[in-house]
Structure formats: structure tokens, C-alpha cells
Amino acid sequence: MPLKPLYITSGEPAGIGPDICLDLAQFAMPPNLARPLVVLASKSLLQQRACELGKAVVLVDYIAQAQPAKPGELYVKDLPLSQPVENGKLDSANAAYVLAQLTEAAHACMSGDAAGVVTAPVQKSVINEAGSLEGRAFSGHTEFFQEYAGVPRVVMMLATRQLRVALVTTHLPLKNVAAAITTTRLTQILDILIHDLKTKFAIQHPKILVCGLNPHAGESGYLGREEIDVIEPVLAHYRAQGVDVGHALPADTLFTPKYLKNADAVLAMYHDQGLPVLKSQGFGEAVNITLGLPFIRTSVDHGTALDLAGSGKASSSSLLVATELALQLAARYESAV
Ligand SMILES: NC(=O)C1=CN([C@@H]2O[C@H](COP(=O)(O)OP(=O)(O)OC[C@H]3O[C@@H](n4cnc5c(N)ncnc54)[C@H](O)[C@@H]3O)[C@@H](O)[C@H]2O)C=CC1
Numbered sequence: 001m002p003l004k005p006l007y008i009t010s011g012e013p014a015g016i017g018p019d020i021c022l023d024l025a026q027f028a029m030p031p032n033l034a035r036p037l038v039v040l041a042s043k044s045l046l047q048q049r050a051c052e053l054g055k056a057v058v059l060v061d062y063i064a065q066a067q068p069a070k071p072g073e074l075y076v077k078d079l080p081l082s083q084p085v086e087n088g089k090l091d092s093a094n095a096a097y098v099l100a101q102l103t104e105a106a107h108a109c110m111s112g113d114a115a116g117v118v119t120a121p122v123q124k125s126v127i128n129e130a131g132s133l134e135g136r137a138f139s140g141h142t143e144f145f146q147e148y149a150g151v152p153r154v155v156m157m158l159a160t161r162q163l164r165v166a167l168v169t170t171h172l173p174l175k176n177v178a179a180a181i182t183t184t185r186l187t188q189i190l191d192i193l194i195h196d197l198k199t200k201f202a203i204q205h206p207k208i209l210v211c212g213l214n215p216h217a218g219e220s221g222y223l224g225r226e227e228i229d230v231i232e233p234v235l236a237h238y239r240a241q242g243v244d245v246g247h248a249l250p251a252d253t254l255f256t257p258k259y260l261k262n263a264d265a266v267l268a269m270y271h272d273q274g275l276p277v278l279k280s281q282g283f284g285e286a287v288n289i290t291l292g293l294p295f296i297r298t299s300v301d302h303g304t305a306l307d308l309a310g311s312g313k314a315s316s317s318s319l320l321v322a323t324e325l326a327l328q329l330a331a332r333y334e335s336a337v
């Protein structure tokens, strides 16, 4: 019986998603992890981009239970575009096409037809501009898959070989961050992070460094009280259970080698507290993983790079690392059930 396929969403059609997905045709899949990789995209768009980039890729319609594709071949689930694509030019008419990729992938993961999903980047703004979610805002894949799966909380974590950074809040205006850091949210996030570091990354006793929200972790309350009122009591609860979470540390101190060298993960309070540090170390080599979902989802560490679509200058390294991690997680998950 062939293994379940891994779905790859190609993302925003005017960006570099289709370009980097084409490189999966040459991906040297570790033989012990091999399974079909199926790109969700317009076949004609992929064909057009392959011609522009001079890439020889044979696009093959995916049929359930197929064996992994041969080198140079790429399985595709053909999805129709609403409008022809001009490289680098956003068109809200194609927002429904992007959402169709995400919906099809989420459905296949939830129904057990796919082993997991790897996502290429989407342009969040154009999906909102199109109003494709019937008035609901589109914040990102993370929130979309959380809602589709119907789970109360998930965790965004980006990982390189050296560093893992998880976030308490994700795509939130900065002015709303402090109010979102509640005992409930922080506890949910830590529960998921601890659980998934154990089960997905085989770290039995994770050491987690937690950032304060305010400069100098609040400076004993003189620069903000979130550490005293919310963060520290939650950390004390975990420490009492023997979990290695330490105390809230000033973020500028925490992100230094002395502290990071023994840490399994850093928990940052908001997107731009944690991710710039990680990207400055390993942009292009990092993977974005959604923890706490009932299925495997990994993603690239970069955005749509509209400036590079069809240019041949886009690197597919993050997509390949994200695919390899999803393959490893799928194998681990299947051997556990
Ligand atoms: N997973 C996702 O769907 C993500 C989507 N985005 C979306 O992407 C859009 C654009 O975001 P930006 O902040 O401009 O970030 P970006 O990552 O698209 O671009 C930042 C810079 O990095 C370069 N770059 C990005 N990916 C590259 C690659 N694979 N190879 C070589 N160079 C690369 C770009 O040319 C640009 O100079 C936004 O709408 C954002 O929401 C951003 C991050 C993740």
C-alpha cells in the first residue's frame, strides 16, 4: 500500500510559490521517507513558469495511491485560476484560488487522505481585499488551519538547526498584543509547545526560555506589569510541575549565546520580538511549523517575494527544508499509530 501523499500548496500565484514548487521535481527525497508530493496549483501556471525559468519539469496529474514521482516529474492537483497571472502583480480575483488550495489541503489532512501539508507563501492582504472569507479577516495560514480544524489554540514556531522560536501571539496589531497575553492563552500555548516538543521533536524534558513583554522584562514593574501580573504566575505553575521554563527574561538578554546555548526553544510574546532574531540567523533555511493542529503543517520562512516571481532568483531552500521536516513528522506519526 503506497504511503499517503504530502500536499504542497503553491500559494499566491503572482509570487514565487509556483517557482519554488517546481524545484520539488528534483528534490532528493530520503528513500526511507519517500511518499508522493502533490502540488496544489494551476497546471497551466506551473507550465508557464517552468517555461519562463527554463526548468524541464513533467507535470503529472496525481491519482490516489500513486507511487512517489520519478526525478523530473511533479504530481499536480490542478486548480483553476480565475484570471491569468502577471508575475509580481496581485489580483484579488485570484484570492479564491489561493483559498481553494488551503481548503482542499485542510480537508485532505482532516479526512486522512493526505499525510500533511507544506505551504508556499500567500499574500494576506489580497485575500482580505477580495473579502473571500465572507467578511471574516484572513490573518494567515496558521489561523486559517486552526479555524478549519476547530481547535481552540495553535502555536506558530519557526525553527532552524540552531534555534526554535515559538510565539504567544501571531498576526496581531502591536497595540493589541499586551491585552492578548492572558493566563489562559499563555497556559494553552505552553501546554501545546511542551507537548509538541516532546512528541514531534523527541525532546523529553524541554528547556524553554520565555521572553518578557516589556523592556527589561518590566524592570520590576516600573516598565510594565504584564510580567508580574500574568507571565510570572504562569511560569511558576509550570516550574512547580518540574517544567524547565525559568523566569521571564528580557528579550535582548535572552537572545544571546550564553542563554541560547542550552535552550530547546524560545517563547516570544509577539511576532516581531522573536522572528527577526531567527531570520537574521537563518533566513532561507528555517521552517515554520504549526503546533497543536490535528495534522502536520510546515511552511517556508519567507513571503511571496513578488519582486522575484519568474526571475529565477528565488531560493527554494526553505521549501525543501519544510518538506523534509513534514516527511519526517509524517513518518514519525505513522509509526506511532
Ligand atoms: N507563509 C506565508 O504565507 C508568509 C507570507 N508572507 C507574506 O508575504 C508578503 C510579502 O512579505 P515581505 O515582508 O515582503 O517578505 P518576503 O519574504 O516576501 O520578502 C522579503 C525579502 O526577501 C526576499 N526573498 C523572500 N523570499 C525569498 C526567496 N525564497 N529567495 C530569495 N529571496 C527571497 C524578497 O525578494 C524581499 O527582498 C506579505 O503579504 C506577507 O504577509 C510573509 C511571510 C510568510
Ligand SMILES: NCC(=O)COP(=O)(O)O
Residues within 6 Å of the ligand: 139, 140, 141, 142, 143, 275, 288, 299
Ligand atoms: N512570519 C510568518 C508568517 O507570517 C507566516 O504566517 P502563516 O501564513 O504561516 O500563518
